Amino acid sequence: MKLFMKILGITILIAIAVGFYYRLTDDVLTGDRIIGIAVLASAFILMPVFLYVRWRGKKLKDYTLSEDNLKKMRENGID
Numbered sequence: 001m002k003l004f005m006k007i008l009g010i011t012i013l014i015a016i017a018v019g020f021y022y023r024l025t026d027d028v029l030t031g032d033r034i035i036g037i038a039v040l041a042s043a044f045i046l047m048p049v050f051l052y053v054r055w056r057g058k059k060l061k062d063y064t065l066s067e068d069n070l071k072k073m074r075e076n077g078i079d
Helices: 002-024 028-055 067-075
Strands: none
Touching: 002 028
């Protein structure tokens, strides 16, 4: 899964670079389309995969600000 993320991230960066290259060579519409597709892919494919990989096996309860966690913080002297 991490290899997939790396390959996808590099592919998106290359697509953005190619899009800017097309914009510089007077083909603005094609460049904008390539950049737009790359940004959409990073937002709707890369980001959810990244979040899934990073949060896998972790409990969300440990990271929320609940009454139990506030009590633990006060006991440890963290205000």
